[in-house]
Amino acid sequence: MHRLLDGRLNEKMLMLGNEAIARGALEAGVSFAASYPGTPSSEIALQFFQISRESDLYFEYSANEKVALEVAAGAAMCGLKTMVSMKHVGVNVASDALMTLAYTGITGALVLVAADDPFMFSSQNEQDSRYYAKLGNLPMLEPSSVNEAKEMAKYAFDLSEKLQLPIILRTTTRINHASGVVTLGHLPERKTRGSFIKDPFSYVCIPSVSRNLHPKLLDKIEKAAAISNSSTWNRIEGNGRLGIVCNGVSYGYVSDALQEFGIADQFRVLRVGFSHPFPDELVCNFLAGCEKVLVVEEGEPYMEDAVRNCAQQYGLMLPVNGKGERLFSRLYEYDPAEVKKVVASYFNIPHQPARSIEIEDLPAVPPRPPNLCPGCPHRATYVAVRAVLGDEAIYPTDIGCYTLGLLPPLSMGDFLIAMGAGLGTAGGFARATGRKVVAFIGDSTFFHSGLSPLASAVFNNHDFTLVILDNGTTAMTGHQPHPGANIRHLGLPLSPLSIEDVVVGLGVQKVITVNPFQYRKTLEAVQDVAAYRGVSVLIARAACPLYDRTIPGFKRKRPFYVNHEKCQNHRDCVTKVACPAFYVGNQGLEIDADRCTGCALCAQICPENAISPILNKEVTS
Amino acid sequence: MKTTRIMIVAVGGQGNILAARILGEAAVAAGIEVRMSEFHGMAQRGGVVESMVLLGDGKGYCISDGNADILLGFEPCETIRAAKKCGADSVVITNTATLPPFTVALGKDQYPDVDSATTLLSGRVKKLIAFDASSLALRAGSSLVLNMVMLGALAQSGVVNLPTELLQRIIREKTKKEFVNMNITAFEFGMQKAAGCL
Known part of the structure; x- marks a missing residue:
């Protein structure tokens, strides 16, 4: 049985953030999921793909994120509980459908996981997806821990059903690829068959229909604001005069920093987990008790602007800061030490940062860039x-x-x-x-x-x-x-x-x-x-x-070697091909037989024909 | 419980993620709070793999410079690269067998002198255990069990509050059946080496 379908109620299980999100969806009764893979979101879809092969959960790898959203939207219009997961830039692809799906709403549930990648560990940009929630008038949740990722994923389905709106569950790499202990909840039966009730004047977004739907959407988002203002995902800790507003992984860094400073009683921390609609009233009450406020959030000043907006609305004059010189950066991922340093300097707290050992005189280390594999x-x-x-x-x-x-x-x-x-x-x-x-x-x-x-x-x-x-x-x-792709070896009835x-x-x-x-x-x-x-x-x-090599029946080809009697050291094999199976040995260039896949590219390029397959080496698969 | 921060660095394919997972599962079994995060951008394509394992109190998932209690390096070059994570109280356990990057293998880059680097490091941290873990892995049966040798050395060093028997039990429960015996042998080699008995 799949790990995520296993486990007793209240059992504690170590999970990857992405596994926790999938488990949360299962605990909410998700019956239909779709995705196009993208780091750091891919393992969410992987769980659903595996589970769909041993249960009545429907999952598909769609051709792209927009199609994934659309196929899920179709099912959600028929009352099913659906999830789509994608990386942040995938949301750009899906956004055309998403912005108007907000108008029609859905009758079941639809949760869209938008996995941001601050620092661009494996992405082309580090856009902040939170603005999509604002742009589309969609409620948004942001977990600070792995267990919370599971709980929020589950809650997101309830919220989606209640408001009849798609919900954005926004994560960052440090949640998706973190592991933590998750407490298992109940796994309900799935409702896999829905029904569609025709209502073209609510669902077919021609201008005259959409003119009616837009105010309805604004009504829904107003309801969502009331929920956000009283949501336990937005919680205040402490009642000191020094205010910190934070979200996501930054909350953990703030919390650990205050613990270390040992003056948590002087602080008042607002952790925003339900971040759109922004809990304006809650924030105003929070600000009223503070002397000054620091906003800690990776990415753009999304909350900082929202907090300032609240202060202006209620005529509060206290300093609110976040991004800026000697404060936080709009760039990259944050680091616990950096958060500690900024919190200490903003609130004038004496602080001795942890000191690294001397490393300047350690020998220089060559970089280890990723490379196309041998045999690629x-x-x-x-x-x-x-x-x-x-x-x-x-x-x-x-x-x-x-x-x-x-x-x-x-x-x-x-x-x-x-x-x-x-x-x-x-x-x-x-x-x-x-x-x-x-x-x-x-x-x-x-x-x-x-x-x-x-x-x-x-x-x-x-x-x-x-x-x-x-x-x-x-x-x-x-x-x-x-x-x-041909995936017939998985026994799936799909033709490439x-x-x-x-x-x-x-x-x-x-x-x-x-x-x-x-x-x-x-x-x-x-x-x-x-x-x-x-x-x-x-x-x-x-x-x-x-x-x-993972396909059944795979047979390894014979690896190649360099014949040093023939080799004239032209080095075309490395200067033109640059396969990482080559290395410089005692006699000159050699091929690592364990890494060579036997693709024979180098053998065809060598001007002396000095590269040949190893004939006597036992080849195993 | 005071937080113990373990930084594990390796090259793709050395089994870093599984080693972290064993520590994490052992912590869960022992009722110790655990948070971990991993960075494996393009691991299968020859890149660096980092895992951070935090045991005990706290909410963050990563380790800042100077803050690692333990640096467990599966490859000496990667240990040196991650040295800034260490402070004066850190314990460093490193493999000394090299896995040169492609550019070094082709003579375009220089591989650092491992001995002089470990000598420099050992004077600056609380304790440094350096040994050829790759050959012990081979002796246990496969280069693939290097991670278990390293875990054995970590267990023996006593800097982690996880009993040896528990780690061995988790290895038996959570690693592939056909590898269990080899894994346990490798773990024991690592322990014996760190105890100075090998």
């Missing part, structure tokens, strides 16, 4: 494209493992902003410069947001080459399936879509598919598509080696 097919494709087009072409790229092609010596990646945008921007680069443009996109990203820009490029007669790096999975986030058929169906006239590990053929194919005027597509197809 993307490397093979990049080597071939670079061999044909070098630095002459412009290479807009996209989001996935293959973004790592940016690193030298491959150096394939000139522009990257968002999912699908490598393909979207290609036509602009080509029109503006007249230069050859080669855009890269992964298979999962292609289905996520590559179809519309490709159709648009064909229609508008652009001139560029699109390389679809098809490794058969969503590799970067942990090998989730996507519409083009053919990328070729899609590309041809969108009107592309020049399409070639290659196995990038066949180097000569790939070179020819790159020359062929690059010479074509108009939109051409090269599909480079070979399995992700990390994923491949």
